[in-house]
Amino acid sequence: MIVEALTDNRNRTASAVRSYFTKHGGTLGETGSVSFMFDRLGEITYKASVGTADAVLEAAIEAGAEDVQSGDEAHVVTCAFEDIGEVSKALEAALGDAESVKIVWRPQTMTTLDEEKAQTMMKLLDVLEDDDDVQNVHSNFEVSDEVLAKLTAA
Structure with a gap:
């Protein structure tokens, strides 16, 4: 923890x-x-209404993100901790303002x-x-x- x-x-x-x-x-x-048991990542969340899963995935790939999880309510984009500023700016240009931009510790x-x-x-x-x-x-x-x-x- x-x-x-x-x-x-x-x-x-x-x-x-x-x-x-x-x-x-x-x-x-x-x-x-205990930090060795976790990965420190950037997490950028968008409402599902910003676009289709494919559109968000394409924008995330172009922005340099590592992963996208799309659901009925939201799209969650993850990236390397060091890249969160660049990725969030690129996504903002493509998709608009994010719901949240934060640093998370994801367990391995x-x-x-x-x-x-x-x-x-x-x-x-x-x-x-x-x-x-x-x-x-x-x-x-x-x-x-x-x-x-x-x-x-x-």
Whole structure:
């Protein structure tokens, strides 16, 4: 799990995040200790209404993007972290303003959690999301549909 925080007091935020992990059975690693398990990418999102999947794919290829995922509601274009400025400008010229342009940490491999660990992880995520200093949380866990149904029913 990667936690991104923006704070005016690094010690306070680090202490708070460390306590969240400790209370939920985890430990806070040093800066960069899990980043090798993630790829840092640029992610540019457009509404589905900007064009067909083929049109967006063509514009993304010309802009230098690495991948495009098109769905019923949106087109998500990914590119190398270093290229996000150039790719977003090229796409803006071709498709107009993006819904969002952001940096993401995409996991290289996923870890499936059982019900007990999933419940603990969900509680940790809730606590982290409630902290005003925490901006983003990126993780590499996945929960099966059956376990998720049990957790949401409880």
